[in-house]
Amino acid sequence: MTLALLGAAAVAAALGVILARNPVHCVLWLIAHLVATAAIFLTLNAEFLALVEILVNAGAVMVLFLFVLSLLGSSKEPEGLLGRRGESVGALVAALAFVGAVAALSGSSMAAAAVPAAFGSVQSVGVALFGPHLLPFELTALALAVAVVSVVTLAGRSRQP
Amino acid sequence: MTPYVVLSAILFAVGAVGLLVRRDPLVMIMSIEIMWNAANLLIVAAARFYGTVSGQALVFLVITLAAADVAIGLAIVMHVARRGEAVDVDALKELKG
Numbered sequence: 179m180t181l182a183l184l185g186a187a188a189v190a191a192a193l194g195v196i197l198a199r200n201p202v203h204c205v206l207w208l209i210a211h212l213v214a215t216a217a218i219f220l221t222l223n224a225e226f227l228a229l230v231e232i233l234v235n236a237g238a239v240m241v242l243f244l245f246v247l248s249l250l251g252s253s254k255e256p257e258g259l260l261g262r263r264g265e266s267v268g269a270l271v272a273a274l275a276f277v278g279a280v281a282a283l284s285g286s287s288m289a290a291a292a293v294p295a296a297f298g299s300v301q302s303v304g305v306a307l308f309g310p311h312l313l314p315f316e317l318t319a320l321a322l323a324v325a326v327v328s329v330v331t332l333a334g335r336s337r338q339p
Numbered sequence: 340m341t342p343y344v345v346l347s348a349i350l351f352a353v354g355a356v357g358l359l360v361r362r363d364p365l366v367m368i369m370s371i372e373i374m375w376n377a378a379n380l381l382i383v384a385a386a387r388f389y390g391t392v393s394g395q396a397l398v399f400l401v402i403t404l405a406a407a408d409v410a411i412g413l414a415i416v417m418h419v420a421r422r423g424e425a426v427d428v429d430a431l432k433e434l435k436g
Contacts, residue, residue: 185346192350192373196357201365208369215376222343222387224395227379227402234402239372239409246413247365250420268359276352280345291390298387298395306396318400325407332414 180221188214205243212236223298343384350377362428364419368412375405 191214194207212235219228296302307315350373357370379398386394419431 181342181346185342185349188346189349189353192353192357195369195373196353196361196366201363204366204369208372211373212376215380218346218380219383222383224383224387224398227383227395227398230399230402234406235372235376239406242409242413243365243369246417249417250365268356271359272352272355275355276348279348279351291388293387293390297390297392302392303395303399306392307399311393311396311400314400315396318403321404322407325410329410329414332411332418 181218184214184218184221188218201247202244205240205247208243209236209240212240223293225298226300226303227298340384340388343380347377347381347384350374350380364412364416364428367428368409368416371412372405372409375401375408 188211191207191211195204195211198204198207212231216228216231216236219225219231354370354373354377357373358367361367361370379401382394382398382401386392386398
């Protein structure tokens with residue numbers, strides 16, 4: 179029941195993102211979607227990830243979106259969701275992807291494994307992150323450094339002709 | 340686990356529709372964010388149902404990479420906008436600065 183309510187909220191907010199005409203409204207709908215997703219994470223014993231989802235995604239990344247929107251000036255799309263020729267193709271592709279994903283994955287009706295009480299806590303995720311998954315973690319730091327350098331290059335070069 | 344799979348597939352399809360139909364690049368990046376989240380939800384559900392915490396460590400890394408992805412996408416949008424062109428993906432034909 180909890181999952182049904184939270185899932186309905188997440189889907190409704192996602193629909194709000196792709197249906198809203200004003201990009202600022204899209205950002206606000208996306209924040210609602212991320213909060214609903216964080217709540218769903220809580221039902222899956224992922225307390226740490228729920229906090230990260232709100233702090234990083236709903237906080238920092240959405241503020242980044244709003245900064246860019248305020249720098250560009252908000253402009254409404256003239257036609258929104260309607261009036262583009264590719265929309266029927268897009269809906270068809272998405273429907274096929276949905277049916278395929280459900281058909282491929284929902285056959286496994288497995289029950290939830292028994293987990294210890296500390297499953298998903300900061301300590302258990304940290305032990306997994308800095309123990310067996312240390313190399314991917316370090317590579318993520320490298321990817322972030324590359325991203326920062328590329329962003330600075332892109333944003334700083336445009337002053338010159 | 341089936342409800343989580345169906346919910347994740349629905350969210351991924353909604354994000355895919357947004358990516359294919361909208362033409363404002365900012366909204367397209369937001370649609371990609373919805374798709375990242377659908378994948379994250381599936382990984383977290385799998386981690387819970389298999390009883391291993393490695394999936395949650397993976398999702399932490401995915402969230403980090405999604406933030407990097409958004410930062411680069413927004414930098415490209417800023418770059419295009421500063422050249423004085425309309426921010427419309429249908430009107431853009433090249434990325435050359």
